[in-house]
Amino acid sequence: MVERQVKMDFGSRELKYQDVTGQKVILPFTCHGVSTLQQAGQERRAIARLAKTVKLATNTRSVVQMKLDAEDGTTGVFLPKPTSKRHLLIAPTVDTVKDGMVSVVVLNVEGRRVKLPAREALGTWIPTDADMEILSLNGELERDRVAKWVAALKKDDARPLQDEDKLDIVRRHRGKEAGVPAAREGECGAPH
Structure with a gap:
């Protein structure tokens, strides 16, 4: 293990090491008897990594496949992590896992081609x-x-929100974007 520089990351549940050719290998693992998405005392989440190397042309929209350690048929939200590649816009996406992968949209808005390596955590x-x-x-x-x-x-029997009397519900005029306030009827007054 020392020779291959093996690291076991229990937080992300990944085994990382260098293979014989010197290439980085990342293997997801689970703890026996505990689902990957429901580790004791942790939020349910999984790291999404590119399934294969992707080349993005200039000023294009591409759909890339992300590999993750989750059961097929599970619906979830992909949230991109901050990256140094600011010219890539990665969309937060709701998708269902199929064959251990989800599809995510990536926009390359800069005038140069980009190569995203396989297994990169996005x-x-x-x-x-x-x-x-x-x-x-x-x-x-x-x-x-x-x-x-x-x-x-x-619901008629809904309890008031905690500190509901301190809520500041902003109203907007017609024609502008409007938020949807979740308040009990009669507290906001008549619409403008």
Whole structure:
């Protein structure tokens, strides 16, 4: 192990070492009897790495495959990590794991080609809970649809939020972007 410079990272659950040719090898592992995404006392998350080397042409949009240690069929959110390659815009993505991989969109906005090496960690994948509802961007976020959705979620016996009296709900005029305040009926007054 010393000769190959083997490192076991229990935080990211990865075994890292140099092979005979000197190439870096990263192997994900799990602890016996504990799911990778549910380690005791830790948040459920997995490191997302490129499945293979990707060459990105200038000013292009590409879909890349990220390899991660999660069960097939699990839906989650990919969150990109800060990188020194500021000309690459990596989109936060909601996707379902298929064959241990998820698809992520990468934009190369600078006038040069870029080669992303295989196994490079580009972000974190966090599985969604079963009680989370994911809204798609195909018109479901229109003002009327969101109002109906919030009304359907509202409960008559809902407890007030902690420090609800200190909440500052900002209103915006029509024609500008609007946030959706989650407040009890009657507390915000009539709409403008």
